[in-house]
Amino acid sequence: MIFRKRVELFLRTVIGRAYPRLIGLQRERSWLIFDTLLPLLQMSAFVFVYRAMQAPPEYTGFVVLGGAMTAYWLNVLWSMATQLHWEKENGNLALFIMAPTSRMAILLGMALGGIVATSFRAAAVVLVGIFIFGAHFSAERIPELIGIFLLTLIALYGMGMLFSSLFLLYGREAWHMSLLLQEPIYLLSGFYFPVRSLGYWTAMGASIVPITLGLDAMRQLLFPRMMQQIKFLDVRIELLVLAVLGLVFLFLAQRSLSYMERLACQEGRLTVRGQ
Amino acid sequence: MSTNLAVSTQNLGRVYRAKKREAGSGKEIVALHGVDLEIHQGELFGLLGPNGAGKTTLIKILTTLLAPTSGEARVAGTDVAKNPWEVRRHINMVSGGESSGYGLLTVEENLWLFSQFYGLDWKTARERIREMLKIVGMEDRAKTKIYHLSTGMRQKMNFARGFITDPEIIFLDEPTLGLDVQTSRVLRDFVKNWVRVRKNKTLLLTTHYMQEADELCDRVAIIDRGKILACDTPSNLKRSLNQSSVFHLKVDSLPQPDSQFQGLKGIQSFAHHQHNGLLELSFIVETENALMPILASIERSKGNLISLEKRQPTLEDVFINLVGRGLSEEP
Numbered sequence: 001m002i003f004r005k006r007v008e009l010f011l012r013t014v015i016g017r018a019y020p021r022l023i024g025l026q027r028e029r030s031w032l033i034f035d036t037l038l039p040l041l042q043m044s045a046f047v048f049v050y051r052a053m054q055a056p057p058e059y060t061g062f063v064v065l066g067g068a069m070t071a072y073w074l075n076v077l078w079s080m081a082t083q084l085h086w087e088k089e090n091g092n093l094a095l096f097i098m099a100p101t102s103r104m105a106i107l108l109g110m111a112l113g114g115i116v117a118t119s120f121r122a123a124a125v126v127l128v129g130i131f132i133f134g135a136h137f138s139a140e141r142i143p144e145l146i147g148i149f150l151l152t153l154i155a156l157y158g159m160g161m162l163f164s165s166l167f168l169l170y171g172r173e174a175w176h177m178s179l180l181l182q183e184p185i186y187l188l189s190g191f192y193f194p195v196r197s198l199g200y201w202t203a204m205g206a207s208i209v210p211i212t213l214g215l216d217a218m219r220q221l222l223f224p225r226m227m228q229q230i231k232f233l234d235v236r237i238e239l240l241v242l243a244v245l246g247l248v249f250l251f252l253a254q255r256s257l258s259y260m261e262r263l264a265c266q267e268g269r270l271t272v273r274g275q
Numbered sequence: 276m277s278t279n280l281a282v283s284t285q286n287l288g289r290v291y292r293a294k295k296r297e298a299g300s301g302k303e304i305v306a307l308h309g310v311d312l313e314i315h316q317g318e319l320f321g322l323l324g325p326n327g328a329g330k331t332t333l334i335k336i337l338t339t340l341l342a343p344t345s346g347e348a349r350v351a352g353t354d355v356a357k358n359p360w361e362v363r364r365h366i367n368m369v370s371g372g373e374s375s376g377y378g379l380l381t382v383e384e385n386l387w388l389f390s391q392f393y394g395l396d397w398k399t400a401r402e403r404i405r406e407m408l409k410i411v412g413m414e415d416r417a418k419t420k421i422y423h424l425s426t427g428m429r430q431k432m433n434f435a436r437g438f439i440t441d442p443e444i445i446f447l448d449e450p451t452l453g454l455d456v457q458t459s460r461v462l463r464d465f466v467k468n469w470v471r472v473r474k475n476k477t478l479l480l481t482t483h484y485m486q487e488a489d490e491l492c493d494r495v496a497i498i499d500r501g502k503i504l505a506c507d508t509p510s511n512l513k514r515s516l517n518q519s520s521v522f523h524l525k526v527d528s529l530p531q532p533d534s535q536f537q538g539l540k541g542i543q544s545f546a547h548h549q550h551n552g553l554l555e556l557s558f559i560v561e562t563e564n565a566l567m568p569i570l571a572s573i574e575r576s577k578g579n580l581i582s583l584e585k586r587q588p589t590l591e592d593v594f595i596n597l598v599g600r601g602l603s604e605e606p
Contacts, residue, residue, distance in 0.1 A: 009394040020385070027379055027420075030548030095436075098338050099392035100363035106392075127601045244356035267343045268291055268335070 013101040019107025021079070021117045027051055035071060035121040036128055043067035043125075046192040057225040061137050064129030066191035067124040069211055072156060073185060075118040077178045080160030081167050083110055085174045097265075103257050107164060111157040137222045145221045148235070150248050151242040152214025158249030159210060165257040168264070184208055190216070194230040202231050209244050213238040279446050280479035282337060283313040283353060288345035289332050289501075290310050294592025301570050305378065306332040308501040309511055310346070310359050312373035314479060314494075319470045321492030322481040323590060329501040330481035331370075334448045336480070338368045351443060374429065378422030382413060382432050383423055386439055393440040400439070407435035412458070429452050434462055438469070443476045451487065459487075467491055485590040491535075497594055502595045509590055516588035516596060519543055524556040525581040526573055541565025544592075546601035555583060559588075559596050 007061035025031070042064050052058040087093040096106050108264045167174035189195065195203045195216055206212045217238040220227040232238075261267075293302045299362055307329045314320045318328055322330045327361040335341035337350050339359035348355045351365040376385040383404050390400040408414050411431040423430060430453060437445055445464070451459040470478050482488050488495050489509045496506040505512060532547045532554060544559040558569060563585075573580055 005394065012391040016388045019388055021378055023384070024379055091370075091373050092377075094340055095389060096392070097340060097376055098363060098366070099389075101392045101394070147422060166342065251440055265340065268289075268341050 001249055009101050010105045011098075013105035013113060014109040018067070018113030018116070021110070021113025025117050025120055031121060036124040038075075039067045039070055039125050039129055040132070042070075042127060043133075043192075056226055057136075058223040060129070060133045062134040062223060062226070063192050064126055064133065064213060065137075065218060065222065066109040068125040069131060069215055070186070071118050072115075072153065072190055073119040073127060073191075073211055074182070075114045076156055077161035077182055079179075080110060080112050080157065081163035082109075082174045082178050084164045085137045085171065097261060103256050103261065104161075107139075107161040107253065108258065110164075110225070111161060114151055114160075115157060118192050119206055138224060139177070140224070141221045145218060148214060148221065148239060148242070149237065150219045151246060152210050152218070155210030155242050155246035155249060156214070158246050158253060161253035161254055162249050165253065165260045168260050170201075185211070188212070194219075194227075194232070196230055196232040204227075207241065208245075213245075216229070217242075276364055279316045279348070281316045281318065281322075282312065282315055282349070283477060284310050284312045284333075284337075284346060284348045286346035287333070287336065288346050289336060289341065290327075290344045299342070299372060306501050307336075307343075310465065310498075310503055311503075312363040312496060312503060312506070314477060316475045316477055317408075318493050319467070319468065319478045319480065319491055321488035321495040322498055323483070323485060323495050323594065324480065324481075325489045325496035328498045330483075330498060331448055331502075334368065334479070335445050336364055339363060352396050357370050365442060366446065367437045367440050367442040368446040368448065369434050369450050371430065371449030372426075373433045375423050375436075376429070376435060378390050378498060381418050381420055382408065382424070385432065386436055389436050395440065402439070403439045408440055411435050412461065422429070425457060429534045430454055431458060431462075432461055443475070444479070447478065447480045449482055450480070451484070452480075452580075453536055462553060463487065463491055485594070488535070495590065497590075497597060499594075499598050505593065512590060512593045516559060516592055519559050519561060519596075521588050521592050522556075522558045522566060522569075523562065523584045523586055524558070524569075524573075525583075526556065526578040527556055527581060528574055529578045535576060536569060539565070539568045539572065541604045542569070544596045544599055546595040546599070548601055554578075557592065557595055557601065559592055 035219075043066075046063045048242070050063065061274040085092060087096065096103065118162050126135075134261075144179065167177060170177055185206075188198065189196065189209050190203075190206075191211075195206060195212055203212065213233070216232045217235045222230050222233050233241075287306070288306055289307040291304040291306055293304075310329075310333065312382075322333065322510045328405050332341065336343050336348050336461055337355060339355050339362050342356055350362045355360045355362050364462060374428070377388070377502070380388065386404045386407070387397075387400050390403070395403070404417075405414075408417055411434055413428065413431055416424065416428060416432075421432065424432065428449075433585065434450055437447070450466075451462055454462070470476055480488070480491060492509060494508050495512060498513070505515075507515075535557075536542060536545055541561045542558060542565055546557045548555055558565075560566065570580065570583075591601060
């Protein structure tokens with residue numbers, strides 16, 4: 001196949017697979033309640049704790065940002081990591097494998113659709129945070145903020161793509177794996193508190209999850225004065241690590257997907273449901 | 276191998292091994308054994324066999340979803356194990372009972388989505404979707420979300436999905452499973468035309484409905500327990516029984532139908548199954564003289580003969596003659 005055709009097929013696949021996620025926003029409007037009001041409850045708890053401690057007002061924005069980023073983490077866990085397993089269960093995976101297109105394009109489509117759809121959810125959480133709690137953010141370093149945010153998402157969804165193929169190996173247990181990862185990462189990545197307070201080496205270990213460094217860096221840019229004392233690493237270092245993590249996760253996702261496909265073909269598990 | 280072969284297999288085999296932590300650890304199940312098959316371009320080829328015969332395993336290998344454990348399979352001239360990417364450009368598949376798709380999307384959106392994985396431009400995709408929905412009688416359902424569709428409707432949608440990409444070779448694995456008679460007939464007519472009108476298109480159909488294979492296929496391979504037992508045109512297969520007589524009997528009951536007719540002279544093959552509360556017996560006998568001892572045996576065991584029919588051999592009779600049981604009986 002000539003290069004131009006390959007690129008065209010890749011892009012069509014990305015758009016095609018992203019489509020159900022985008023249309024879901026419009027057709028399943030229950031997200032407006034579940035994905036904004038429920039995180040709001042968790043955020044509220046931390047906002048009130050910080051207020052009770054008479055922490056600086058920036059902490060409200062600090063918590064709202066963490067609340068918004070939970071939407072991405074949940075999306076990566078439940079709509080990326082376990083996705084190929086669900087695709088197998090409803091018979092789509094066999095059709096993906098049989099199609100003459102790139103598996104990475106399918107994963108990328110899932111990721112892009114997830115990012116766009118989740119961004120609406122995250123934006124709703126931020127707006128609710130501003131409206132109810134009066135959170136405010138410094139808007140001085142917007143280009144850097146956007147850069148960090150995008151790099152965080154690339155690395156995070158790269159990790160989701162890697163999980164997606166790895167979780168295929170676990171079958172139904174993938175659900176438990178996601179459950180196992182959900183809450184501990186809220187703690188380890190510092191969704192609602194400065195990650196540095198966990199200790200340097202714990203925070204360093206937790207940095208394997210891109211959201212850890214992404215959150216810390218974004219908070220440094222949004223609340224520069226407050227974060228002076230509680231930042232984990234320098235923003236430039238965090239930017240570099242996020243870029244490396246993004247490349248590594250995407251590379252590993254591609255390799256593991258090929259490996260899983262080969263293994264599943266050998267063992268005859270691509271089309272066997274209920275495993 | 277000849278270049279005009281759409282599909283060919285040589286000594287193809289597939290063995291499933293139970294994993295260590297599963298029951299029957301280390302146990303091997305031979306799903307396919309030494310399968311040699313040649314399907315020519317432009318042919319509508321049928322694979323006829325009971326459930327568990329190995330039909331779906333063979334289709335999975337040919338569609339690159341499963342690796343063979345021995346032998347070789349080529350589709351569109353390419354080895355499926357060595358170069359699955361090249362094979363995938365030429366094929367598509369529809370399985371009976373398939374539940375693929377996204378419930379949130381409409382019928383046409385689902386079809387469009389899967390067409391994108393084959394690189395169809397949007398205009399062509401839209402035209403083919405419209406055309407296929409008309410063929411399967413779902414024009415009025417184009418905007419229906421698929422979680423509102425019945426099983427039969429969903430099956431028709433998946434049938435359309437397979438043809439929208441206009442593949443060179445299509446694999447239909449029990450495509451009419453669970454469909455009503457009218458819809459099955461429409462799909463069969465479409466399939467027949469698709470191969471006749473579009474030259475060099477090849478279709479491999481697996482079925483356990485012998486009438487479907489008989490009506491549609493240029494050639495049929497009969498498969499049982501992973502082995503190809505016979506392969507020829509339906510008429511040639513049936514002709515192999517021309518020297519024999521085929522009798523179909525219905526009785527109310529018999530105490531031991533399996534052993535009752537053993538030892539009677541002139542019986543080539545025999546099969547039985549329950550249907551609508553009656554025991555249906557199929558006999559393939561060398562001469563009509565063999566019928567009298569059969570009727571006498573039924574009378575001795577106090578079975579009431581409801582009907583007796585002598586008929587032309589069908590593919591099912593060919594299967595019974597080869598295997599010693601009917602298509603609907605468990606192996």
